[in-house]
Amino acid sequence: MTTQQLHWEDVRDGQDVPPYSQKVGYMELNRFAGANNELVPIHMDPDYAKDVATLPDVIVMGNLKLAYIANALTDWAGDGGWIQKLYVEYRKMDLVNKTITAKAKVTKKYEQDGKHLVDLEVWVENEDGEVTTPGRATLLLPSRG
Amino acid sequence: MTAGTESKVITDAARALIGKELEPVTIEIDKTLLKRFAIAVKSPNPPNPLYCDEEYAAKTAYGGIIAAPTLSGGFPWLGPILEQVNPSMGKYRVGLNGGNEYQFFEPIRAGDVLTARPKLTNLSEKPRDDGGVMLVLDLEAEFRNQRGERVLAARQTLLRIYGPDQLQGFRPAGQT
Numbered sequence: 001m002t003t004q005q006l007h008w009e010d011v012r013d014g015q016d017v018p019p020y021s022q023k024v025g026y027m028e029l030n031r032f033a034g035a036n037n038e039l040v041p042i043h044m045d046p047d048y049a050k051d052v053a054t055l056p057d058v059i060v061m062g063n064l065k066l067a068y069i070a071n072a073l074t075d076w077a078g079d080g081g082w083i084q085k086l087y088v089e090y091r092k093m094d095l096v097n098k099t100i101t102a103k104a105k106v107t108k109k110y111e112q113d114g115k116h117l118v119d120l121e122v123w124v125e126n127e128d129g130e131v132t133t134p135g136r137a138t139l140l141l142p143s144r145g
Numbered sequence: 146m147t148a149g150t151e152s153k154v155i156t157d158a159a160r161a162l163i164g165k166e167l168e169p170v171t172i173e174i175d176k177t178l179l180k181r182f183a184i185a186v187k188s189p190n191p192p193n194p195l196y197c198d199e200e201y202a203a204k205t206a207y208g209g210i211i212a213a214p215t216l217s218g219g220f221p222w223l224g225p226i227l228e229q230v231n232p233s234m235g236k237y238r239v240g241l242n243g244g245n246e247y248q249f250f251e252p253i254r255a256g257d258v259l260t261a262r263p264k265l266t267n268l269s270e271k272p273r274d275d276g277g278v279m280l281v282l283d284l285e286a287e288f289r290n291q292r293g294e295r296v297l298a299a300r301q302t303l304l305r306i307y308g309p310d311q312l313q314g315f316r317p318a319g320q321t
Contacts, residue, residue, distance in 0.1 A: 022190075027188070031188050032188075034185070035181045036182065036185065036218060038218075038219060042239060052238075053238060054238060054239070066218060067185075067215045070215050071193075074193060074213075079205050079207075083249055084248065086214065086245070086246070087245070088244055089243065090242050090244055
């Protein structure tokens, strides 16, 4: 998939970024664990997660939630956009086999040192609409100049 | 040490590591890693071609495939710190990712060799309702490529939950 290029001039304050949503099953978790070399039992083994780690079930790794936030941003920004900063806190667990949605909202649009920047609030929501993973990002965008 | 701030799990040996620059960690980036990661972050949807399709990426301003933004989450820079922290910090029930902060300066490409000197920046602990403790470890690293360019800065918070049963036998900081 290739996206159209977003320009800084197209962005407005308070704008919602199109969300990135995915049901995270064992296929998604294990594929990511392999690619990220993150072979941790709480992300792959329900017996271990429940009995040893005393969690409700296998949990989605924070790095995958972070990647979904990055997906929402890069799908929106196009190839010419660049994520300069990304900050997240993993406040609540997301369990396997649930749909999670990465969202973002523009909080500030500005120019600094000749760069065209956009600050965003970013987060991951669970199926109940609760924010499990709040954060913020700064995106560098091309300008029509 | 005053009451209320007494450490249950933080040892002198671990505290001594705070702020110390450790041996450099080297990470070699190859094309297979970039492509596999690009697929994993988007699966089961099609991957972003900038991160995995060489023909497509050659026509972009980057002139070739670059790493998907959060590839850095899998860089093995925490291990050397944790190997030094772990011997004195006992067994915990579960370790969790508390949060990340990344600043991305330059694209990462196949063939890059990145180097970082990771640092433990803080250790703190909070009592839990079950009588256990949550340990918070803050770590950071700055990665440079083979040309000395600053590629990214990473901060990581790790959480460790100790149950009451795991607090037995600790010899925490300030106690001999």
